[in-house]
Amino acid sequence: MVTEAVVIEALKRVKDRDLNKNLVETGGVREIKVKEGNVSLKIALAKTGTAEQMEVQQEIVNVVKGEGASSVGLRFEELSDEELQKLGGMDEPAFQGPAILAPNSKTTFIAVTSGKGGVGKSTVSVNLATTLARLGKKVGIIDADIYGFSVPDMMGIEERPKVIADRIYPVERFNVKVISMGFFVEDNAPVIWRGPMLGKMLNQFFTEVEWGELDYLVLDLPPGTGDVALDLHTMLPHSKEILVTTPHATAAFVAARAGTMAIKTHHEILGVVENMAYFESRVTGEKEYVFGTGGGERLTEELKTDLLGQIPLGQPEINKEDFAPSVYGKTHPIGQIYEQISQRIIEKTR
Numbered sequence: 112m113v114t115e116a117v118v119i120e121a122l123k124r125v126k127d128r129d130l131n132k133n134l135v136e137t138g139g140v141r142e143i144k145v146k147e148g149n150v151s152l153k154i155a156l157a158k159t160g161t162a163e164q165m166e167v168q169q170e171i172v173n174v175v176k177g178e179g180a181s182s183v184g185l186r187f188e189e190l191s192d193e194e195l196q197k198l199g200g201m202d203e204p205a206f207q208g209p210a211i212l213a214p215n216s217k218t219t220f221i222a223v224t225s226g227k228g229g230v231g232k233s234t235v236s237v238n239l240a241t242t243l244a245r246l247g248k249k250v251g252i253i254d255a256d257i258y259g260f261s262v263p264d265m266m267g268i269e270e271r272p273k274v275i276a277d278r279i280y281p282v283e284r285f286n287v288k289v290i291s292m293g294f295f296v297e298d299n300a301p302v303i304w305r306g307p308m309l310g311k312m313l314n315q316f317f318t319e320v321e322w323g324e325l326d327y328l329v330l331d332l333p334p335g336t337g338d339v340a341l342d343l344h345t346m347l348p349h350s351k352e353i354l355v356t357t358p359h360a361t362a363a364f365v366a367a368r369a370g371t372m373a374i375k376t377h378h379e380i381l382g383v384v385e386n387m388a389y390f391e392s393r394v395t396g397e398k399e400y401v402f403g404t405g406g407g408e409r410l411t412e413e414l415k416t417d418l419l420g421q422i423p424l425g426q427p428e429i430n431k432e433d434f435a436p437s438v439y440g441k442t443h444p445i446g447q448i449y450e451q452i453s454q455r456i457i458e459k460t461r
């Protein structure tokens with residue numbers, strides 16, 4: 112005959128899915144009434160209104176009927192916060208993805224974005240990556256600018272990544288591990304990318320590339336607020352953003368839109384880099400504001416963030432032995448500015 116004691120024993124065989132403990136252990140059996148084979152129960156779970164609740168419900172009915180009950184009535188409620196705390200909180204579902212994306216990953220993701228093309232986003236990405244590495248950090252860069260992958264050329268990379276046993280090994284240059292969409296495209300052919308393809312490609316860069324341990328992974332994103340930027344926001348909820356703009360009012364205005372998306376998706380904006388900020392005459396030292404002034408400042412005000420630095424117009428020295436057309440050396444005045452910006456980034460991401 113079904114009794115209260117029998118029902119309790121049966122409920123020990125049913126687990127609260129979120130706590131991985133049986134309903135008696137969790138204190139979730141709130142009420143048991145047994146009357147002429149009819150059992151009525153009130154059960155508290157960590158979470159209700161979920162698919163797991165439906166499973167638990169079915170399992171309770173099965174085990175109690177298995178003990179001879181002719182009917183089982185059920186009501187549910189949630190365990191209190193204090194009870195949950197005493198039970199050590201809910202079991203986090205085990206992370207399934209690549210190590211670099213795991214919640215305990217030590218890698219800081221820095222997405223470099225701009226509103227408009229041609230403002231120097233790739234140049235800034237490459238130089239931040241190389242100076243962060245120069246300052247002793249373990250750094251990787253993903254050239255995700257599928258409309259204009261330029262990072263390999265800018266860094267003077269001619270080789271391709273090695274593939275060993277289905278794992279992709281990034282190319283190393285100036286102590287930065289580099290992966291670019293350009294490595295996987297034949298003969299610089301134009302590519303028509305559709306949204307889902309872009310997301311897949313990016314996902315592969317996280318799952319199939321052997322990054323090793325990284326302090327920073329810099330992402331050179333396509334300009335604007337398109338598919339890739341959106342995918343990335345979902346894929347990397349903790350990534351931090353740097354916005355690149357020129358001093359021109361229009362560039363700053365468009366960049367603000369990209370920044371607003373970061374805010375909406377709860378991404379921290381590390382700050383703004385104003386590129387092509389001025390031209391400094393080597394002869395007189397006088398500064399000319401060729402593209403106007405104030406774009407970077409206006410953007411920082413709008414997004415309530417910091418101006419990380421202003422980079423003047425200027426080309427790197429050409430070094431024939433170690434050719435990299437867009438990487439400013441340690442002693443170049445612009446290289447020094449990048450070093451200061453990198454130092455600020457390190458401070459802000461400690």
Ligand SMILES: Nc1ncnc2c1ncn2[C@@H]1O[C@H](COP(=O)(O)OP(=O)(O)OP(=O)(O)O)[C@@H](O)[C@H]1O
Binds near residue numbers: 232333426
């Ligand atoms: N501070 C600078 N001084 C002089 N030239 C610069 C500077 N910054 C960038 N450039 C040049 O401007 C051009 C555009 O730069 P870059 O490709 O980095 O821009 P981008 O915003 O990434 O463009 P896209 O979105 O089209 O890829 C390049 O030829 C680059 O060498």
